[in-house]
Amino acid sequence: MTYPDLSLYIDGEWIADRVTVPVINPATEETLAHLPLAGVDDLDRAIAAAVRGGKVWRDTPVADRTRILLRAADLLAGRADRVAEIMTLEQGKPRAEARNEVLRVAGALRWDAEDARRAYGRIIPSAGDTVLSVRHEPVGPVAAFTPWNFPAGSPMRKMAGALSAGCSIVIKASEETPGTASEIVRCFAEAGLPAGALNLVFGEPAEVSKHLIASPDIRLVAFTGSIPVGKLLAAQAGAEMKPSLMELGGHAPVIVAADADPVQAARKAAFAKFVNAGQVCTSPSRFLVHESLYSTFVAEFTAAAGRVVVGDGLHEGVTMGPLANERRLKAMEELVADAVSRGAVIKAGGERLDRPGYFFPPTVLVDVPGDARIMREEPFGPIAPIVAFSDLDEALRIANSLPYGLAAYGFTRSSKTAERLATGFEAGILSINHCGGSVHEAPSGGVKQSGYGREGGPEGVEAYLITKRVSHLLV
Numbered sequence: 001m002t003y004p005d006l007s008l009y010i011d012g013e014w015i016a017d018r019v020t021v022p023v024i025n026p027a028t029e030e031t032l033a034h035l036p037l038a039g040v041d042d043l044d045r046a047i048a049a050a051v052r053g054g055k056v057w058r059d060t061p062v063a064d065r066t067r068i069l070l071r072a073a074d075l076l077a078g079r080a081d082r083v084a085e086i087m088t089l090e091q092g093k094p095r096a097e098a099r100n101e102v103l104r105v106a107g108a109l110r111w112d113a114e115d116a117r118r119a120y121g122r123i124i125p126s127a128g129d130t131v132l133s134v135r136h137e138p139v140g141p142v143a144a145f146t147p148w149n150f151p152a153g154s155p156m157r158k159m160a161g162a163l164s165a166g167c168s169i170v171i172k173a174s175e176e177t178p179g180t181a182s183e184i185v186r187c188f189a190e191a192g193l194p195a196g197a198l199n200l201v202f203g204e205p206a207e208v209s210k211h212l213i214a215s216p217d218i219r220l221v222a223f224t225g226s227i228p229v230g231k232l233l234a235a236q237a238g239a240e241m242k243p244s245l246m247e248l249g250g251h252a253p254v255i256v257a258a259d260a261d262p263v264q265a266a267r268k269a270a271f272a273k274f275v276n277a278g279q280v281c282t283s284p285s286r287f288l289v290h291e292s293l294y295s296t297f298v299a300e301f302t303a304a305a306g307r308v309v310v311g312d313g314l315h316e317g318v319t320m321g322p323l324a325n326e327r328r329l330k331a332m333e334e335l336v337a338d339a340v341s342r343g344a345v346i347k348a349g350g351e352r353l354d355r356p357g358y359f360f361p362p363t364v365l366v367d368v369p370g371d372a373r374i375m376r377e378e379p380f381g382p383i384a385p386i387v388a389f390s391d392l393d394e395a396l397r398i399a400n401s402l403p404y405g406l407a408a409y410g411f412t413r414s415s416k417t418a419e420r421l422a423t424g425f426e427a428g429i430l431s432i433n434h435c436g437g438s439v440h441e442a443p444s445g446g447v448k449q450s451g452y453g454r455e456g457g458p459e460g461v462e463a464y465l466i467t468k469r470v471s472h473l474l475v
């Protein structure tokens with residue numbers, strides 16, 4: 001198993017000769033490679049390249065752009081096994097999950113590339129001597145910043161949206177999962193994307209984002225990550241009056257109503273909870289279960305947690321890998337200790353596994369008091385706090401009581417209750433009777449402090465377009 005050598009990719013050139021930081025395998029804590037970091041000169045070159053490459057790209061006929069993007073998607077899908085291995089090595093998720101992610105993002109690129117061909121404008125009836133039209137144009141060079149939990153998914157969302165819309169992009173993918181992003185960029189380069197249209201940098205995150213966002217040549221900022229960092233970057237973008245897309249964290253409530261099937265609800269919710277070791281912005285993270293179903297739900301959920309096979313994601317049969325970094329491990333230990341000190345009871349897991357690697361088992365906490373940190377802070381890890389409720393309105397009040405609103409989940413066999421949940425939840429992404437993941441054809445994004453802007457669906461491409469009104473007096 002080999003992990004690739006790493007480089008920056010600026011103006012069509014791979015650059016490795018820089019100060020480096022190590023990239024760690026979270027399953028073994030061993031160093032996989034050394035990642036070169038961009039300096040200010042590199043960032044300036046990337047911006048200049050994005051301006052030049054962006055002009056070439058936006059002037060490329062849309063049919064040719066689509067052909068190049070679809071070729072990149074085919075190249076990536078053809079390399080799914082190899083890219084999945086790299087992802088598992090650097091991020092930890094099981095190989096099958098990683099492979100799915102690669103294939104899914106190839107699909108997302110295809111969807112965006114096709115959708116961008118339909119960025120129709122319109123002609124508006126007006127006075128006889130004027131032609132009044134509305135056109136959509138690429139917003140211009142984009143600066144994007146993506147995290148480590150979906151090493152292919154997050155970068156591709158930004159690259160696919162921006163490039164499909166005809167924008168160039170400078171992307172700083174995560175320094176913790178650079179190999180996957182590099183392999184994706186390689187596919188675009190080999191597919192014939194013009195130099196400068198896509199630039200990949202790594203560096204000290206705060207310095208890179210500050211420098212890129214301040215540049216007048218950067219026209220839009222796209223970020224996926226934590227709420228505190230999102231607020232910082234949105235403020236920097238706001239200071240320059242730049243539009244921004246903020247895909248931030250959440251704390252997704254699950255309401256299991258009195259008329260739900262508790263066994264099905266527990267199995268589906270447990271599966272969703274432990275995918276990617278809970279390091280998913282839409283991960284179900286507060287389980288509010290009607291008191292009449294509570295003991296059945298807890299028993300079934302705990303049994304499902306017990307069936308999860310934790311280990312190195314490269315090993316056959318493993319269904320949950322390590323946490324992606326040591327910070328998450330510490331966060332899990334603190335959240336469990338806090339909940340237990342306030343009276344919560346551990347039904348499964350609860351302590352890091354005594355072996356090398358950042359392994360924390362599926363953890364089920366019951367009778368968790370509302371003031372426990374786990375009920376208010378996004379765990380971003382495999383911890384499921386379960387509490388009972390007696391009244392649906394009260395459950396909705398608890399669900400909506402946090403300043404976040406990304407995903408929410410409801411389980412019920414009544415269409416009336418389903419409708420009550422659909423209108424009652426304050427969330428941008430709602431699933432009823434299942435825990436649906438993101439899909440290419442529909443938008444995902446948050447409300448309240450979970451951010452703004454949407455990825456996926458027509459909205460995902462529109463986000464990278466500006467609307468121009470042209471009033472043409474005929475002479």
Ligand code: NAD
Pocket residue numbers: 145146147148149174175205206207209210224225226227228229232233247248249250280281327378379380
């Ligand atoms: P963090 O807040 O330090 O970083 C989150 C991401 O933002 C990382 O990829 C990091 O490299 C990047 N980042 C940090 N500061 C930045 C800056 N000034 N400019 C640009 N990028 C910057 O947290 P972390 O320890 O990596 O993750 C912890 C929390 O972040 C999690 O608990 C979760 O809430 C959130 N998170 C959310 C998502 C998501 O998909 N929305 C993904 C990863 C992490």
